[in-house]
Amino acid sequence: MSSSRSRYLLVDVGSTFTKVCCIDCVGERVLAWAAVPTTSAEDAAERFEAARAVIGDVLDGDETVLAASSAAGGLRIAAVGLVPELTLAAAREAALGAGAKITGAYAYKLTDDDVAEMLASPPDMILLSGGTDGGNEEHILHNGAVIAAAFRDTPCIVAGNRTAYARLRGIFAGNENALFTENVMPSFGRLNVDAAKELIRECFIRRITIAKGLDRLSARAAILMPTPLAVCNAAQLVADGVDGAGGIGDVIVVDIGGATTDVCSVCDGAPDSGVMLKGIPEPRVKRTVEGDIGLRVSLPSLLEAMRGGFGREAGEEYVREWAKVVGARPDTLATGADELRAELLLAGAGCSIALTRHCGKIETFYTSEGRAYVQHGKDCRRVPALVGTGGIMRDRNRAAAVLRRCASGGDPTNLVPAAPKPLFDECYILWAIGLLASEAPDAALAIAKKHLVPAAGANT
Amino acid sequence: MGESQSFSCTVVIGVIGADCHAVGNKIIERALADAGFSVVNMGVMVSQEEFIGAAVETAAAAILVSSLYGHGEIDCKGLREKCVEAGIGDVLLYVGGNIVVGKSDFTETAQKFKAMGYDRVFPPGTDPQEGIDALREDLGL
Numbered sequence: 001m002s003s004s005r006s007r008y009l010l011v012d013v014g015s016t017f018t019k020v021c022c023i024d025c026v027g028e029r030v031l032a033w034a035a036v037p038t039t040s041a042e043d044a045a046e047r048f049e050a051a052r053a054v055i056g057d058v059l060d061g062d063e064t065v066l067a068a069s070s071a072a073g074g075l076r077i078a079a080v081g082l083v084p085e086l087t088l089a090a091a092r093e094a095a096l097g098a099g100a101k102i103t104g105a106y107a108y109k110l111t112d113d114d115v116a117e118m119l120a121s122p123p124d125m126i127l128l129s130g131g132t133d134g135g136n137e138e139h140i141l142h143n144g145a146v147i148a149a150a151f152r153d154t155p156c157i158v159a160g161n162r163t164a165y166a167r168l169r170g171i172f173a174g175n176e177n178a179l180f181t182e183n184v185m186p187s188f189g190r191l192n193v194d195a196a197k198e199l200i201r202e203c204f205i206r207r208i209t210i211a212k213g214l215d216r217l218s219a220r221a222a223i224l225m226p227t228p229l230a231v232c233n234a235a236q237l238v239a240d241g242v243d244g245a246g247g248i249g250d251v252i253v254v255d256i257g258g259a260t261t262d263v264c265s266v267c268d269g270a271p272d273s274g275v276m277l278k279g280i281p282e283p284r285v286k287r288t289v290e291g292d293i294g295l296r297v298s299l300p301s302l303l304e305a306m307r308g309g310f311g312r313e314a315g316e317e318y319v320r321e322w323a324k325v326v327g328a329r330p331d332t333l334a335t336g337a338d339e340l341r342a343e344l345l346l347a348g349a350g351c352s353i354a355l356t357r358h359c360g361k362i363e364t365f366y367t368s369e370g371r372a373y374v375q376h377g378k379d380c381r382r383v384p385a386l387v388g389t390g391g392i393m394r395d396r397n398r399a400a401a402v403l404r405r406c407a408s409g410g411d412p413t414n415l416v417p418a419a420p421k422p423l424f425d426e427c428y429i430l431w432a433i434g435l436l437a438s439e440a441p442d443a444a445l446a447i448a449k450k451h452l453v454p455a456a457g458a459n460t
Numbered sequence: 461m462g463e464s465q466s467f468s469c470t471v472v473i474g475v476i477g478a479d480c481h482a483v484g485n486k487i488i489e490r491a492l493a494d495a496g497f498s499v500v501n502m503g504v505m506v507s508q509e510e511f512i513g514a515a516v517e518t519a520a521a522a523i524l525v526s527s528l529y530g531h532g533e534i535d536c537k538g539l540r541e542k543c544v545e546a547g548i549g550d551v552l553l554y555v556g557g558n559i560v561v562g563k564s565d566f567t568e569t570a571q572k573f574k575a576m577g578y579d580r581v582f583p584p585g586t587d588p589q590e591g592i593d594a595l596r597e598d599l600g601l
Contacts, residue, residue, distance in 0.1 A: 368529045
């Protein structure tokens with residue numbers, strides 16, 4: 001366990017921007033912050049140097065440097081499991097919770113077509129699950145053999161039926177890319193993702209960073225995790241505090257960017273008494289990522305997703321004009337009242353859609369004893385705080401306008417927060433807080449609470 | 461990865477269809493657990509797909525379907541076929557509860573369910589011990 005130092009330089013190597021943030025732990029404050037756009041010509045180390053140069057006069061050269069990365073497409077994982085709603089769902093939760101992008105999710109036995117698909121879009125890692133402990137062995141053994149033959153050089157995290165492990169070790173014999181850990185669903189209906197998440201992170205640090213051209217950066221910074229994991233860690237820190245003290249309570253963080261929107265909820269989400277839970281119980285810290293919801297690269301698919309619930313808004317003239325501008329120049333900034341209004345409307349709709357997809361649902365069934373209620377996923381209605389992060393959330397009024405759209409809108413089947421207090425990440429440092437939390441959690445928590453500010457503003 | 465552990469025989473139980481009766485389900489769970497079985501209790505309002513998913517993941521030896529509200533026949537039909545499709549065509553299927561509608565005698569009901577692929581059919585009021593004895597006999601325990 002590292003001891004905490006007094007100054008940290010935190011860096012996020014992104015695909016569009018590289019951000020740096022210098023933090024003074026003793027004074028519990030942010031000393032400087034900078035973001036430089038990425039050009040494809042630079043490698044991660046060069047991007048880091050460029051960003052560091054911007055805040056150079058604040059640095060004393062003695063800072064501990066920690067890095068998160070979403071470079072080169074981020075951490076890409078293919079999930080393999082048995083029943084889609086059971087062990088495959090558990091494997092997906094583990095991979096998403098580790099900050100990965102899921103390139104494919106494969107149920108039952110891997111077919112030649114599945115393998116061809118994986119070869120066409122090669123993952124950085126494969127997460128192999130299937131069978132409860134003592135349960136089905138047939139499928140995980142079959143899939144292990146397929147993976148051992150077709151993906152010799154791809155790290156494979158095995159997190160399934162442990163009674164099959166002796167035979168699986170034989171199947172992977174001599175292949176040091178196979179790493180074994182606890183079953184993501186050791187007994188029926190019980191989720192157990194923490195061990196798999198941690199092994200994914202370790203594997204990311206040891207092997208993937210080299211593959212992604214981050215090795216030059218690793219000479220200057222400790223690369224600790226994929227960026228989405230840093231944001232989730234920050235959410236968890238803010239909610240739970242350090243050693244259970246100082247947290248603000250359950251929280252949902254929405255991170256809307258140019259290409260994707262991540263949602264991370266920290267809450268149990270258990271059903272009310274009298275409501276039945278169906279499907280696997282979701283993890284307390286749950287992450288989803290919507291690859292079609294974003295304000296630049298994904299704007300066309302966001303407009304598509306807005307059909308139905310936000311169809312009228314998507315059809316407005318000023319929104320369509322703005323979409324054309326963005327399509328022509330993706331790095332453009334909104335200027336003028338109409339463009340800004342369009343941007344905020346789209347951000348609000350996008351966050352609302354992402355939140356709806358993330359949170360649970362309740363269905364009513366009519367039985368011979370009257371109504372019965374069935375819940376899938378987490379009940380987030382009573383989550384008291386909704387945090388917005390991302391470039392668009394850096395302004396109090398803008399954040400308020402966006403987060404206001406995320407309320408439940410009166411749909412009783414949708415278990416999104418009913419009346420959350422909206423907060424926003426005014427310095428866009430949640431990712432840095434998550435990184436810092438691994439070494440200096442107390443300072444990280446104090447700084448987070450200073451800079452997660454209530455969003456309130458005039459109606460737009 | 462921990463010491464080796466012997467896994468007892470797994471049985472999946474639950475109440476099928478839009479049916480909320482839970483008390484009998486709890487009694488059966490208790491009796492089976494006390495008899496040394498590893499019980500996966502799906503609860504109430506369970507669909508056929510849920511029974512099968514659980515049986516596949518846990519490599520269960522038997523699925524015990526309870527139905528108490530009289531629509532059992534409709535809800536229970538097709539389960540054996542789905543088991544076959546899911547690769548567990550040999551799993552033991554038992555059905556029991558209030559599965560008789562109206563005044564038909566039980567033999568007729570039992571034949572109907574056996575024709576649907578259930579290995580054993582139990583009338584209302586069956587003692588759980590009878591089910592346990594049947595399991596032991598059928599599984600050679």
